[in-house]
Amino acid sequence: MAPIPNPRILFTKAPVAGNFLVEGENIVYEKSPTIDLDQKLESGQFLTKTLLLSPEPYMRDRMRDPSRSSYGTPMKLGQPIVGNGLVLVLRSEKEGIKAGDYMCGFTPWEAYTVQPYVDARVEFKGFAPGTLDMDTLSLHQVSNPGSAFPWRTFCNALGMPGFTGFVGFEKFGDAKPGETIYVSSGASGVGSMVIQLAKIKGLKVIASAGSDEKVEYMRTIGADAPFNYKRSNSALQDELKAHGPIDIYFDNVGGEHLEAALDNMNLNGRVIACGAISEYNIPWERKHGIKNLGRTFPLRLTLRGFIIGDHLGMQPRFLEEIPPLVARGKLRLREHLFHGLETGIEAFQSMFNGKATAKPIIVVDQEYAS
Amino acid sequence: MAPIPNPRILFTKAPVAGNFLVEGENIVYEKSPTIDLDQKLESGQFLTKTLLLSPEPYMRDRMRDPSRSSYGTPMKLGQPIVGNGLVLVLRSEKEGIKAGDYMCGFTPWEAYTVQPYVDARVEFKGFAPGTLDMDTLSLHQVSNPGSAFPWRTFCNALGMPGFTGFVGFEKFGDAKPGETIYVSSGASGVGSMVIQLAKIKGLKVIASAGSDEKVEYMRTIGADAPFNYKRSNSALQDELKAHGPIDIYFDNVGGEHLEAALDNMNLNGRVIACGAISEYNIPWERKHGIKNLGRTFPLRLTLRGFIIGDHLGMQPRFLEEIPPLVARGKLRLREHLFHGLETGIEAFQSMFNGKATAKPIIVVDQEYAS
Numbered sequence: 176m177a178p179i180p181n182p183r184i185l186f187t188k189a190p191v192a193g194n195f196l197v198e199g200e201n202i203v204y205e206k207s208p209t210i211d212l213d214q215k216l217e218s219g220q221f222l223t224k225t226l227l228l229s230p231e232p233y234m235r236d237r238m239r240d241p242s243r244s245s246y247g248t249p250m251k252l253g254q255p256i257v258g259n260g261l262v263l264v265l266r267s268e269k270e271g272i273k274a275g276d277y278m279c280g281f282t283p284w285e286a287y288t289v290q291p292y293v294d295a296r297v298e299f300k301g302f303a304p305g306t307l308d309m310d311t312l313s314l315h316q317v318s319n320p321g322s323a324f325p326w327r328t329f330c331n332a333l334g335m336p337g338f339t340g341f342v343g344f345e346k347f348g349d350a351k352p353g354e355t356i357y358v359s360s361g362a363s364g365v366g367s368m369v370i371q372l373a374k375i376k377g378l379k380v381i382a383s384a385g386s387d388e389k390v391e392y393m394r395t396i397g398a399d400a401p402f403n404y405k406r407s408n409s410a411l412q413d414e415l416k417a418h419g420p421i422d423i424y425f426d427n428v429g430g431e432h433l434e435a436a437l438d439n440m441n442l443n444g445r446v447i448a449c450g451a452i453s454e455y456n457i458p459w460e461r462k463h464g465i466k467n468l469g470r471t472f473p474l475r476l477t478l479r480g481f482i483i484g485d486h487l488g489m490q491p492r493f494l495e496e497i498p499p500l501v502a503r504g505k506l507r508l509r510e511h512l513f514h515g516l517e518t519g520i521e522a523f524q525s526m527f528n529g530k531a532t533a534k535p536i537i538v539v540d541q542e543y544a545s
Numbered sequence: 546m547a548p549i550p551n552p553r554i555l556f557t558k559a560p561v562a563g564n565f566l567v568e569g570e571n572i573v574y575e576k577s578p579t580i581d582l583d584q585k586l587e588s589g590q591f592l593t594k595t596l597l598l599s600p601e602p603y604m605r606d607r608m609r610d611p612s613r614s615s616y617g618t619p620m621k622l623g624q625p626i627v628g629n630g631l632v633l634v635l636r637s638e639k640e641g642i643k644a645g646d647y648m649c650g651f652t653p654w655e656a657y658t659v660q661p662y663v664d665a666r667v668e669f670k671g672f673a674p675g676t677l678d679m680d681t682l683s684l685h686q687v688s689n690p691g692s693a694f695p696w697r698t699f700c701n702a703l704g705m706p707g708f709t710g711f712v713g714f715e716k717f718g719d720a721k722p723g724e725t726i727y728v729s730s731g732a733s734g735v736g737s738m739v740i741q742l743a744k745i746k747g748l749k750v751i752a753s754a755g756s757d758e759k760v761e762y763m764r765t766i767g768a769d770a771p772f773n774y775k776r777s778n779s780a781l782q783d784e785l786k787a788h789g790p791i792d793i794y795f796d797n798v799g800g801e802h803l804e805a806a807l808d809n810m811n812l813n814g815r816v817i818a819c820g821a822i823s824e825y826n827i828p829w830e831r832k833h834g835i836k837n838l839g840r841t842f843p844l845r846l847t848l849r850g851f852i853i854g855d856h857l858g859m860q861p862r863f864l865e866e867i868p869p870l871v872a873r874g875k876l877r878l879r880e881h882l883f884h885g886l887e888t889g890i891e892a893f894q895s896m897f898n899g900k901a902t903a904k905p906i907i908v909v910d911q912e913y914a915s
Contacts, residue, residue: 236843246843305812305845367725429839442675448846451839464834471850473606473616475675476818478848480841493823 178209180376183255183285184519189240193458196238197529198520202256206517210287212265221267221290223314225516226277228260228284228537229330230523231364232427237309237456244303246482248310255283261316261336261543262288272316279329279387280314284519286539290314309483323502326543331534332501332508333494336364339449339483341493344372344389346486347447347479348423357415357436360427360452361398362389362414366536367508369425370398375505381418382413383432385529392509392533404432415439423447429454430463437467440474450479456527472540511535512544548579553625553655554889559610563828565897566608568890572626576887579656581863582635591637591660595886596647598630598654598907599700600893603735606823614673616852618680624665625653626889631657631699631913632684641831642686645734649699654889656909660684666839677854693872696913701904702863702871702878706734708900709819709853710795711863714742716856717817717849718793724745727806730797730822731768733896734904737878739795740768745875753781753787753802755899762879762903774802785809793817799824800833807837810844818850826897879903882914 179291182342183205190201198204216222233247234256241249241465250257264276265287272278282288283295299308317329324332331337343365346351356373360366361382373380374397382398384390385405393401400418404411412435415421421442425435429451436446454462500506511533513522525531538544553575560571568574586592603617604626611619620627634646635657642648652658653665658864661683669678687699694702701707714737726743730736731752743750744767752768754760755775763771770788774781782805785791796803799821803838806816824832840846870876881903883892888907895901908914 303812328795405884433838442673448750448838448841450825450842454839459836462836464836465838466829466832466834468803468818468835468838468848471818471848472820472852474850475616476848478838478841478846480844480846481840482845485845 176211176213176527178211180206181208181210181286182206182516183208183283184516186238186250186252186254186256188252189238192239192243193456195456196235196524199522202523204517204520208285212287215287216266216268216289221269221272222265223262223278223282223288223290224265224540225282225286225288226261226263226540226543228519228539229258229332229334230519230526230535230537231258231335232450232452232455232526234258234523235527244306246305247295247307247484248299248302250292251295251297255285257283257292257295257456258272258308258336259330260318261326277317277319278314279317279334281310281312282314284516286333286440286516304414307482312484315509322536325545327510327512327536328501328508330536331510332366332368332506333498335483336534337497337508338493340365340368340372341497342483342489343425343447343449343481343488344369346489347445348425349445350376350378350423353379354422355381355419355441356425357381357419358425358427359383359432361393361401362533363427364508365449366427367393367396367534368506371396379418381415381421383414386532388444388532396507407500410437412438420444425449426451430453430465431466434463434465436509437465437470437476440470440476442474444474444476446476446478448478451528503506508536510536513537514541514544515539546581546583548581548686550576551578551580551656552576552886553578553653554886556608556620556622556624556626557856558622559608562609562613564824565826566605568894572890572893574887574890578655582657584659585811586636586638586659589639589724589818591639591642592635593632593648593652593660594631594635594659594910595652595656595658596631596910596913597697597700598889598909599628599704600750600889600896600905601628601705602820602825602896603850604628604893605897614676616675617805617854618667618669618672621665621667624735625655627651627653627662627665627679629705631687631696639717647687648684649687649704651680651682652684654886656886675753678851682854686902690797695915697880697882697906698871698878699878700906701734702738702876703868704734705853707738707867707878708860708863710735710851711867712743712856712859713795713817713819713851714739716859717815717851718795719815720746720748720793723749724748724792725751725789725811726793726795727751727791728795728797729753729802731763731771732903733797734878735819736795736797736905737763737766738876741766749788751785751791753784756902758902768878781805782808795819796821798822804835805831807835807840808845810846812844813848814844816846816848818848822897836853880906884911884914885909900912
């Protein structure tokens with residue numbers, strides 16, 4: 176068979192620290208590559224077709240100057256972005272993997288891939304202690320969910336967002352029925368997972384997002400006090416004051432949200448530091464300085480930062496507890512679908528510019544949109 | 546006997562939040578009161594002579610508008626300051642307490658007191674949950690240390706500073722030999738206790754203070770990398786960078802020190818939030834905003850605030866382990882003595898204006914200076 180198009184999205188240049196990624200400069204959609212689907216596979220290789228891709232905020236941190244260390248290995252310049260996705264095996268020379276298998280895990284942002292992908296992989300050498308080798312988060316087989324839930328659930332409730340919310344809440348929340356939790360970025364994959372786990376556990380949930388549409392979504396999944404923090408300059412403080420005090424703050428945002436939460440924490444409160452999306456794309460001089468950390472000791476607060484990669488040991492419990500809740504409709508996570516790999520950059524930016532109305536998913540193969 | 550002078554130091558007016566206390570306005574030395582030492586005592590009362598008084602930073606927080614809640618009850622306006630001290634019982638109508646007994650604990654800043662003090666006591670009613678009734682930290686008998694250590698040790702290594710350092714380090718430090726700790730305000734009572742406990746446990750100690758004299762003191766008690774943070778604008782960052790990364794930051798200071806420590810934390814680091822003395826006397830607009838809390842999750846940091854009053858259950862262990870170390874010279878805490886109750890305000894302010902060269906003690910009775 177003749178080679179067919181194999182478009183991809185490349186990481187081409189590290190942005191200046193604190194800047195937004197610029198399409199065409201830092202991140203490029205490349206239409207021209209091709210692939211011969213009949214090419215010979217070496218032993219151990221298998222060929223996959225990309226079905227769904229999941230833009231996730233941590234990926235922004237991987238797109239950096241590799242000389243700056245962080246918790247995960249950087250992405251490789253000039254190579255496709257790598258992230259979580261759902262793929263279909265077309266052919267396989269690897270034992271235990273066969274054509275027709277569905278797999279989830281890390282895969283390059285391109286239409287077809289000879290796995291294990293090699294060119295986009297970073298040699299794991301010379302990194303600071305604690306750096307996760309992101310390329311070890313490899314593909315694993317998943318079963319066809321049939322009518323239990325849509326395929327895209329593997330990229331959200333059952334993917335990294337869901338697992339991150341589960342671990343953060345279960346391991347660090349120490350939640351007790353009747354307590355109050357505040358979830359920022361409540362319409363995100365992580366946030367909407369946490370909202371629902373908290374409701375199942377009997378907590379009162381305050382949740383914020385940046386649009387009225389997201390507020391409605393948060394309400395439908397059970398948030399008691401969802402609000403649009405952009406409604407007014409004082410909305411954040413007003414709402415937390417009205418519905419607090421807060422026993423648990425699940426922080427996906429950092430900056431002003433963290434400061435406002437600290438202002439409204441209850442005695443013995445816990446702050447789960449999961450992310451700081453408000454801070455990823457702004458330079459140091461414009462970052463919000465938090466002035467009220469002096470509240471940590473009068474209120475006996477605990478602030479705990481975690482990285483999901485350290486807690487893969489909780490996967491079995493996650494996979495035992497969560498899929499039945501999803502299948503029974505007890506956990507309903509919404510996705511914002513972007514259609515076609517060519518929308519990938521738009522999908523990625525939508526996490527940071529507020530345009531995603533829920534967790535973004537790139538539907539690369541339109542048969543897997545539902 | 547005719548009444549004799551009973552000078553005292555009064556809390557007369559709550560300062561504007563974030564301002565320094567002004568002598569003569571917020572805090573006043575009153576020379577005129579008298580007391581009749583032969584006055585009849587009611588059953589349960591006893592008369593004490595104040596020997597030593599211990600200004601401690603947390604007292605600043607008690608001198609507030611009582612409508613603002615905090616972790617301890619406020620002090621009572623128009624009444625003597627109350628704080629830790631050493632007193633001698635002159636006469637007693639209380640069972641179990643007799644003339645000649647020495648006692649430590651909360652006592653009003655005046656020369657003589659009919660105990661239990663009543664007028665300076667705040668009725669414990671209507672306070673927010675978690676507020677400590679400071680007036681319950683009552684006097685308890687202590688033995689004459691003879692030649693084992695000076696009396697003032699009861700106000701420092703064996704007093705609240707020592708106990709605070711002990712609890713913070715032992716309960717929240719999770720220290721392992723070979724790790725590195727950074728102690729800010731290292732020449733303070735709490736700080737110098739933590740430096741020495743950390744050395745006993747085999748840690749490398751970085752410690753900061755605001756004068757070369759304090760640096761020398763920190764060196765004599767074992768700090769490996771003591772430094773004067775006022776030496777230059779970049780001294781704090783430079784020294785932490787040179788001697789870090791930091792596994793444990795024992796924070797007595799807050800603000801810039803906390804931010805600089807976060808910049809230099811090691812993976813899985815712990816921040817023990819004990820105090821924020823740099824922030825107590827400055828208004829909100831001049832407080833230092835901390836911009837690097839986004840480091841908590843990449844570095845998997847834990848920040849834990851504590852209030853010593855929650856941990857009185859650790860007193861027995863403290864009193865078993867620490868006095869022998871003091872007696873054997875393994876724990877050497879220095880005091881800066883202020884002579885006479887009339888120096889009390891100067892002593893109090895010395896904690897905040899940098900004039901104390903070590904933990905300040907007011908020697909009210911000159912026989913107890915050594």
